[in-house]
Amino acid sequence: MKPAPFDYSAPEETEEVLALLHEHSEDGKVLAGGQSLVPLLALRLARFDMLIDINRVAALSGVRRSGGELVIGSTTRQADIGRDELIRRDAPLLAEATRYIGHFQIRNRGTIGGVIAHADPTAEYAAAALALDAEVELASRRGRRRLPVAEFLVSAYVTAIEPDELVLAVRVPVPTGRAGIAVEEIARRPGDFALIGGVASVALGDDDTITRARVVMFGAGPKAMRLTPLEDEIVGRRELPADLEATSRRVCSALNPPNDVQATATYRREVAGPLAARLVRSARARAQGDSIVAASR
């Protein structure tokens, strides 16, 4: 099908975008990579009178280091994130999650800001950003603010963004010590939406004590969610508990994943437990091997 008619503007400056968003907060929509928005328009599941295309705003694209953070501009393409040297070094979880997003043709257009703002429950980057304690930087004519990803994501396709706000960037703190990550997604075919997936990020102290752990599942509920009881179970230990998988299964039995034509909720819960345990083991093993990298950082 074809989208309904709309007006279109493609400014080159952030301030112009914010002015348009101010004017069109009721009837306008930001167009980033378009890999989710355009299907919604084509299927007439969504309709806007005004599309504000931000692809020509150079300031919104690219990756830079700022103090202890990586600042990833909202229109940075997924394909670029997957191969970016800074991201591969300082936020490898994002780089490695990239290959699970759609297909390569989609990743050539799709953007990180678009993923975060669309808030699909199966979004890989949303889970990764949550595991990395990232923040979403927002702007409107009223000013700028930052929100932790945990506060930004509200529910399925719902975020804390105001109608006149624009996602400027995703800001990711760069780990200072030994850290390891893991990402895995269960889907019937490459490129499918995840039936369920997860990411883990583990930091180790000098004596191998786990100082920080994040285990985040996606496709397991309305938004990416941390398995906090599992994290609490492993932080402070030098060795992983012998009953890690049983603990993980117990924690995941409390999940309430969707029950749909792709998979049953029972299946997703069954898969989640061992998946989360694998992620923890894999992230910790990589953190243990990270000492050389950490020394040069």
Place this chain on the structure above:
Amino acid sequence: MTASRSISITINGTRYQREAEPRMTLGDFLRERCGLTGTHLACEHGVCGACTVLLDGDAVRSCLMFAVQADGAEVTTLEGLSPDGGPMSPVQQGFMECHGLQCGFCTPGFVVSAHAFLRDRPDPTESEIREELSGNLCRCTGYQGIVRAVQRAIEIQREREPGATLEQNHTAGSGA
């Protein structure tokens, strides 16, 4: 302001300036405004991959962007992969030799996609080929012939220009 506006896109090396409403997809623009019917549109919501073209060298779905967004860009379509009157591209030749198509509707998307990923990854394993083709749907072949066609395309490229990759052919098309 939903009225048509002038859009200029360089397609297969030739500049096209045409009018289109903002809601016209790049795929429809190629077919209906430029007469380049090698690009096929099937699902029109980003699932099937039939409409894949190269936008400034990168494979994208032409149904998931609007023509107005490509104003000033360079697009390569199926027609641009082999020069007029010249030999077929290695991927096209591979598809012909290995029966990589039956009805042929999805074929332009497969050929353009395969062209793009072989340029970036010239020596993929069969498993990698299958993963890279996962964004294109074919309802006839069962994919076996398509995978063989891509493997054959790699051989053809080596036979034609030992040591070369598909990069050389990438912008070679003089096009429409």
